[in-house]
Amino acid sequence: MATATKLEVLDAKGQKAGSVDLPESIFAAETNVPLIHQVVTAQLAAARQGTHKTKNRGERSGSGVKPFKQKGTGRARQGSVRMPQHRGGGIVHGPVPRDYSQRTPKKMIAAALIGLLSDRTRANRLHVVDSFGIENKPSTKAARDYLAQVAPGNRVLVVIAREDEVTALSVRNLPFVHVLFQDQLNAYDVVVSDDLVFTKAAFDAFVASRAAKEDTK
CATH class of the missing domain: 3.40.1370.10 (Ribosomal protein L4/L1)
Structure with a gap:
């Protein structure tokens, strides 16, 4: 003792x-x-809490139609306005819900x-x-x-x-x-x-x- x-x-x-x-x-x-x-x-x-979450391009609202034609504009080709480089587009590699304990x-x-x-x-x-x-x-x-x-x-x-x-x-x-x-x-x-x-x-x-x-x- x-x-x-x-x-x-x-x-x-x-x-x-x-x-x-x-x-x-x-x-x-x-x-x-x-x-x-x-x-x-x-x-x-x-x-x-670990409840942080961002939306990827598949979870963003918006059209999936090409914003302009593929060729002839002189601009880089774009497939959707929901792509990360567009305003309001999805977030790349953003945080997702997880347990930190x-x-x-x-x-x-x-x-x-x-x-x-x-x-x-x-x-x-x-x-x-x-x-x-x-x-x-x-x-x-x-x-x-x-x-x-x-x-x-x-x-x-x-x-x-x-x-x-x-x-x-x-x-x-x-x-x-x-x-x-x-x-x-x-x-x-x-x-x-x-x-x-x-x-x-x-x-x-x-x-x-x-x-x-x-x-x-």
């Missing part, structure tokens, strides 16, 4: 309210940059995420908060002020538990914040964020899920 280090848990006022263990298997792993690049590229490729093994996806989390931890860009101090009613202003105090980065990834609806509603309209549930955490959203802010409930759930997966190996 890997050893663990500690990370402070901040309360609603930004003060220390305890600590959590950081398992080395998750937060002190080697950061493999080529692997991260491959996983992030595959994730972006899978998000592409790449097969990426689950172990590679997990290793890329763990490597990124470890990198953010070493850079002191990982934060765990007890709560945002927002009770019952969502408040975007309160969430903005709290994040400005806790996470100094320009782009912040907030990771919350599934049942934390108040926090989700409070941060979702902040332009510099992206919010995810702990089971949605992925390499792309981590790599494009400067700071990661976990609520303690989300952090505990994420670490527990990772430990359960390691136990099943």
Whole structure:
């Protein structure tokens, strides 16, 4: 079993309210940059719709009759106004619908995420908060002020538990914040964020899920 280090848990006022263990298997792993690049590229490729399509000459509307006679005009011979060189004609070698997704093994996806989390931890860009101090009613202003105090980065990834609806509603309209549930955490959203802010409930759930997966190996 890997050893663990500690990370402070901040309360609603930004003060220390305890600590959590950081398992080395998750937060002190080697950061493999080529692997991260491959996983992030595959994730972006899978998000592409691939519905692009252009019409070839057979799909363009227009007459198939020769636009002018074959000989005697001094011009190059033409067979149809739907040919690519004519305005409104077909497109040559244009894009067609395709699937951009790449097969990426689950172990590679997990290793890329763990490597990124470890990198953010070493850079002191990982934060765990007890709560945002927002009770019952969502408040975007309160969430903005709290994040400005806790996470100094320009782009912040907030990771919350599934049942934390108040926090989700409070941060979702902040332009510099992206919010995810702990089971949605992925390499792309981590790599494009400067700071990661976990609520303690989300952090505990994420670490527990990772430990359960390691136990099943």
